Amino acid sequence: MSNKNIYDVIIIGAGPAGLSFACSLIELNLKVMLVERSTLSSISNPTPDGRETALTHNSLKILQNLGVWGLIDQTKVSPLKEAKIFDGDSDSLLNFAANKSSIDALGYLVPNHLIRLALYQKASKSDNLTIINELSVESVDTSFSGGEVILSDGQTLESRLIVAADSRFSEIRRKMGIESTMKDFSKVMIITRVSHEKDHNQVALECFNYGHTLALLPLNGNISSVVLTVPTDEADQMLNMDSEKFCKFASEGFNGSLGEMTQIGDRFSYPLVGVYAQKFRSTRFALIGDAAVGMHPVTAHGFNLGLRGQDILSKSISKALNSGKDIGSESVLREFENKQIHLSRLMYFGTNGVVSLFTNDDAIAKKIRKLVLKFADRFPPIKTLITKHLTESKKSNLIPF
Ligand SMILES: Cc1cc2nc3c(=O)[nH]c(=O)nc-3n(C[C@H](O)[C@H](O)[C@H](O)COP(=O)(O)OP(=O)(O)OC[C@H]3O[C@@H](n4cnc5c(N)ncnc54)[C@H](O)[C@@H]3O)c2cc1C
8 A cells, every 4th residue: 555545534525524524634734535426516616505504603613713714705694683483373482582692693694505615615725635526435444453445446545543424324334334313204394595575684483383394594685595394295396386386385484574575596405314323433433424413404403513523523633643642542532422422412312302393283292382382482591591502602502493
């Protein structure tokens, strides 16, 4: 094996998680290889995918520290000032407002492709990082002495540590023999941008209607992202509906509070499947991003969690380097895994519990939904706690969309 094929870290997947991790390793002066199966232009010039990613304050701080936040066009960043949650036909309402706490916004909405673009711009400037495209990792093998991957063109690469960030349907996770819990919600999320007559005042709305869920994410100007979740067997009908009818449906879903709506972007759809890996490490191997925890998007945690996970792993690696330890050793990976479990377990299973309750239209579930919302809204400590989680920079964050 020639030295040119030997690395400190091999990252599999250049989605937002893999790219953030690559950015986090820049300062550590390690020799890093990032392998991505899609084309170079898909990561160097990503196109809109409909997702408006709600970033927490903590994520903002991580992106700032990575030197990535400044690369995002700030005119495209929309502050989220308030969030209101409605339940079916009842008058129950849960409301979170930034101005009731000491911060200016609960979080920030950024088009997903702009986050990916900024991450790529930062990562591609590093001399220690090699990015290869249009090749996938076909097999992976690790032992106490090192790790090895074989690419689709037959090349073999070696490293001290292999990190998979290859999506919630991670093939590498499976190849490493790591089991996962998968939850197929049998629902599809349909997203599109609309313009509307009235001001949204930077307030997000989430309506748990019976049969479907409708959310509105306020973007700068009189523009919003409409997020509709429907059972899979109704998805085609909603995707093929003409835009006038679709906008009327959405507008009525928000009781006409924003006036007439006009679709101004494509409609995108995402099948909803949640994934939680049974463990986040193996010998000289770690899982990050959706490959570790693939969240239901309702609480807007996926990338926020992926960002925190890669931050934890890069800090464990940095600590190991400072104390002369092997970066792929069991103790380094165990520290990462313990923190990642602590960060994600309650969030993942809690989110699934909320989704199950608020998308269940049985009479008993409807009653419990109303009680939960009323209790949470009238009991200030709960709201304060959630708002604190939303905005604090050190603790786990929770945005209810
Ligand atoms: C509708 C929707 C709304 C969302 N909203 C939010 C939000 O508001 N806030 C939030 O924090 N998160 C949100 N998320 C979640 C967020 O988008 C994901 O968590 C994030 O995109 C996952 O990034 P990733 O890098 O882990 O995986 P991916 O983006 O899936 O990237 C995986 C990459 O690995 C590559 N790959 C796969 N296999 C191989 C292989 N064998 N070899 C080489 N390359 C490989 C793929 O080509 C791909 O580029 C949302 C998700 C959805 C669906």
